[in-house]
Amino acid sequence: MSEYEGVWVFSENQPLMLELLGKGREIADKLQTELTAIVLGSGVKEKAEEAVNYGADKVYVVDDPKLETFQAERYLSALASLTSQYKPETFLIGSTKDGKALAARLATRLNTGCVTDCLQIEVTSEKGLTARKIVYGGNAIATITWRTKPQIATVPPRTFEKPEFKERKGQIIQVEAELEEPQTEKVEVKPLEVSQVKIEEADVIVSCGRGFEKKEDLALAEELAKVLNAQVGCSRPLAEDRKWFSEWIGLSGHKVKPSLYIACGISGVIQHVAGIRDSKIIVAINTDENAPIVEMADYIIVGDIHEMIPAITEAFKKHLSA
Amino acid sequence: MKQAVDVTQLKVDPQTSRLITAEAPRKISDFDKNALEEALKIRESLGGEVVTVTATAEEAKTTIREALAMGADKAYIIKDPAIAKIDTLTTARILAEAVKKLGEFDLVLCGEASIDSFSGQVASRLAEILNIPQLTSAEKMTVENGEVKVERALEDRYETVKAKMPALVSVTRGINQPRIPSLMAIMKASKKEIVEWNLQELGFTPEKLDASNMTVEVLDVSAPKVERKKIFVKGETAAETAEKLVEALLQEGVVGR
Numbered sequence: 001m002s003e004y005e006g007v008w009v010f011s012e013n014q015p016l017m018l019e020l021l022g023k024g025r026e027i028a029d030k031l032q033t034e035l036t037a038i039v040l041g042s043g044v045k046e047k048a049e050e051a052v053n054y055g056a057d058k059v060y061v062v063d064d065p066k067l068e069t070f071q072a073e074r075y076l077s078a079l080a081s082l083t084s085q086y087k088p089e090t091f092l093i094g095s096t097k098d099g100k101a102l103a104a105r106l107a108t109r110l111n112t113g114c115v116t117d118c119l120q121i122e123v124t125s126e127k128g129l130t131a132r133k134i135v136y137g138g139n140a141i142a143t144i145t146w147r148t149k150p151q152i153a154t155v156p157p158r159t160f161e162k163p164e165f166k167e168r169k170g171q172i173i174q175v176e177a178e179l180e181e182p183q184t185e186k187v188e189v190k191p192l193e194v195s196q197v198k199i200e201e202a203d204v205i206v207s208c209g210r211g212f213e214k215k216e217d218l219a220l221a222e223e224l225a226k227v228l229n230a231q232v233g234c235s236r237p238l239a240e241d242r243k244w245f246s247e248w249i250g251l252s253g254h255k256v257k258p259s260l261y262i263a264c265g266i267s268g269v270i271q272h273v274a275g276i277r278d279s280k281i282i283v284a285i286n287t288d289e290n291a292p293i294v295e296m297a298d299y300i301i302v303g304d305i306h307e308m309i310p311a312i313t314e315a316f317k318k319h320l321s322a
Numbered sequence: 323m324k325q326a327v328d329v330t331q332l333k334v335d336p337q338t339s340r341l342i343t344a345e346a347p348r349k350i351s352d353f354d355k356n357a358l359e360e361a362l363k364i365r366e367s368l369g370g371e372v373v374t375v376t377a378t379a380e381e382a383k384t385t386i387r388e389a390l391a392m393g394a395d396k397a398y399i400i401k402d403p404a405i406a407k408i409d410t411l412t413t414a415r416i417l418a419e420a421v422k423k424l425g426e427f428d429l430v431l432c433g434e435a436s437i438d439s440f441s442g443q444v445a446s447r448l449a450e451i452l453n454i455p456q457l458t459s460a461e462k463m464t465v466e467n468g469e470v471k472v473e474r475a476l477e478d479r480y481e482t483v484k485a486k487m488p489a490l491v492s493v494t495r496g497i498n499q500p501r502i503p504s505l506m507a508i509m510k511a512s513k514k515e516i517v518e519w520n521l522q523e524l525g526f527t528p529e530k531l532d533a534s535n536m537t538v539e540v541l542d543v544s545a546p547k548v549e550r551k552k553i554f555v556k557g558e559t560a561a562e563t564a565e566k567l568v569e570a571l572l573q574e575g576v577v578g579r
């Protein structure tokens with residue numbers, strides 16, 4: 001029998017950790033083992049209780065003023081000390097930028113493998129996991145398995161659903177960990193103006209691409225979005241080249257999975273498609289019937305966005321007000 | 323610098339939907355060019371030497387020549403067929419040995435990920451092995467008084483972080499626009515030195531590189547399945563086309579909820 005046992009989850013981002021608890025619960029149930037959440041911070045009793053209510057059987061808490069904000073070496077040393085001591089078989093870590101670096105460093109210290117940005121994780125054999133991730137710039141999906149334990153995986157936000165809240169009982173265990181001193185110094189931290197509603201959570205998205213020649217024309221998309229109670233997004237060129245938006249949808253930007261994705265004047269290069277693949281229904285409006293987006297769409301209108309978007313807006317108005 | 327598969331020129335085996343990478347052209351992974359550009363800028367303002375290190379399973383001299391044309395002083399290539407099948411941990415260990423063999427340094431610059439495998443682990447693992455400070459996902463960087471300062475755009479905040487050198491910095495695509503070498507620079511690059519090392523010189527036995535000693539195993543790489551309806555919606559007028567689309571979408575139950 002392997003000395004490694006149990007499924008662990010950690011993210012310095014609490015909402016992401018709750019999502020990991022959903023997937024972690026599923027894996028733990030299949031393997032008939034325990035699900036453990038790791039909570040690091042200062043005064044984090046509530047976070048630990050929340051982890052239990054979202055599915056953790058056990059929570060290891062390192063409560064230390066030094067852990068109040070994320071600091072890589074401190075968090076890393078806490079995780080390294082816990083994993084060496086309790087030897088989890090599987091460890092899911094939230095794929096924020098800091099989380100990914102943390103996972104790679106932890107895996108190095110433990111001489112083990114790490115698969116970053118997993119979109120699927122499955123139990124395939126007795127205790128063995130396989131993960132799938134996007135590679136080759138969105139052109140392919142790689143299926144990867146681990147040969148060493150712990151099996152470390154990082155999971156991006158909004159990949160797995162947050163489980164349901166249920167008042168549950170679990171073990172909350174305070175542990176001590178020796179924290180290493182930071183190797184870097186934070187000079188300044190500015191909160192980013194994060195838009196109120198996250199595009200990842202949108203149920204309907206009206207997305208704009210290079211087919212929009214003038215910035216004023218974005219009003220057409222905004223009007224359609226208003227009727228549909230949708231959010232407006234864009235492909236990379238409108239954000240990176242034209243600076244009309246600060247963020248974009250695609251492999252290097254936000255990955256979305258709405259019920260309806262309306263791609264207006266978006267050619268659909270593979271990097272964009274990789275960010276919308278999980279949408280339920282994709283509509284493409286494009287003058288070019290050979291644009292790659294056509295291959296990815298459920299409904300295609302070959303036409304000019306300046307003419308078609310207002311027509312669609314009108315048609316929706318008629319139906320949705322009825 | 324990684325010699326990567328040009329991901330825009332990939333083919334898929336129509337029978338198995340497996341990816342055919344063998345025939346696709348090779349190039350320097352884009353992020354690594356950003357790292358090199360940043361190194362060249364630092365050399366331009368503070369002096370010093372810029373060398374590139376590449377671990378590759380295939381011939382890479384032609385590809386790496388571009389780094390020399392951009393302005394790197396010297397290139398080191400560690401070539402061994404076994405590198406085709408190694409994991410990020412082993413890659414980082416090989417690079418760490420190479421860095422140690424090169425002697426003293428101020429900065430190791432890396433791309434934050436490679437365009438092909440997109441794992442984004444090697445930089446962090448390398449710094450961990452070298453036990454030097456790491457500053458990841460840099461959007462801006464400056465070097466001053468033996469310190470490196472980096473700006474990082476994270477999910478919910480913007481951070482400025484600094485560390486004493488030697489340190490490792492991994493850069494994003496947004497940090498700069500890598501220069502395009504002039505014809506003159508390309509000609510000059512042909513005279514610059516490319517040093518080839520093998521893994522034995524760096525202390526790696528074939529056993530260490532054996533598949534059974536890797537931490538992960540890639541089981542399959544295939545094109546994602548696309549199952550879309552691909553229905554062309556067309557009416558006599560724009561209004562009629564729109565009407566048909568809206569009816570179809572209402573039928574799908576994806577709007578008006």
